[in-house]
Amino acid sequence: MAITVIGGGAMGCLWAARLGLAGEENLWVVEKDAERYAAIAEQGAISFHGAAKETRKIPVRVVRQIAELPFSALDGVILAAKAYQVDDVLAMLLPLLDEKTPVLCLANGAGFGGESLLNLWRQQGRTTEYLSKLGQVFFAVSFQGAYLARPGEVFARGEGAVYWGSLPSTSRGYVVNEVSKNKLESVLSAVPGCVYQENFVVELWRKLLVNSVINPLTALWQVTNGGLTAEKLSEEQRSVKNALLQEGLAVAAAYGSRVLGRDDFLSPTAVGAVLEETIAATAENYSSMYQDMAYGRKTEIDFINGYLIHWGERLGVATPCQRQVYEQILALTKETGLLP
């Protein structure tokens, strides 16, 4: 099958490698950054260091632009772009793709792939024409850590699960494209750790809450994920970590009951357990927000803590601690001349 991974960063390289190890031989990577593109093009491969410290070269073809892809032959697209890039890429990509070709979005956080994407098409007067294309878009949350040591060379850091599925479409008026879903299922069934979830919105929120604690705190306190284990934190840090989680859970509960009509949306104990499991499983990893800030890149804060603050405001749930870390990250990114 011909599979494309859009984005040659840590997650994109990890996915290209995992697909290659699962037997996919016709892999394409789209990477617009000149240095990353050149590194992948030169080796004609991704260098992958797995959890068992083995090193593999996974052959891939790399292009700079989406327009250079072999669209007629494509069987699936893995979109490993950052949360703030997803809608722009989807708005451009979906009109070029056959409706039977699935697109799996891997970005952290939430708030993309729906209303904001439709707004981009609305500006072009194309919403009616393109709406059904949302039915070939799927989402995944990944509990696997990845570290890009240098362009084209990735280390797997943590072997957690990847849950995938689609988001409720009731308010948007499209149906899941079953052919596309089956194609994606057959690709992902060969990739270890990938699990389809009928009720994906639960997984999305669970992971959102995990990221809302790990990502800003590792970036602010300059630690690896493992640095957030209770024993390594001061009492004050433990209370910030706990307050972030409790506020996120309160927003999730209000969202579950008032937006989705579900009173049993997320179990606080289960989310707390997943948070600690993720910290332990990816202990050596530097979170993506830590890495983004260390390399002077824009962060996904607006789609993680910013998303929770936004829903907190809409649903009347106070989120002072979420806001505090959000503003601290903004202040730091402004100091270094970055946008949030």
Ligand code: PAF
């Ligand atoms: O954003 C990240 O870094 C990842 O989602 C995770 C799972 C927290 C691992 O670092």
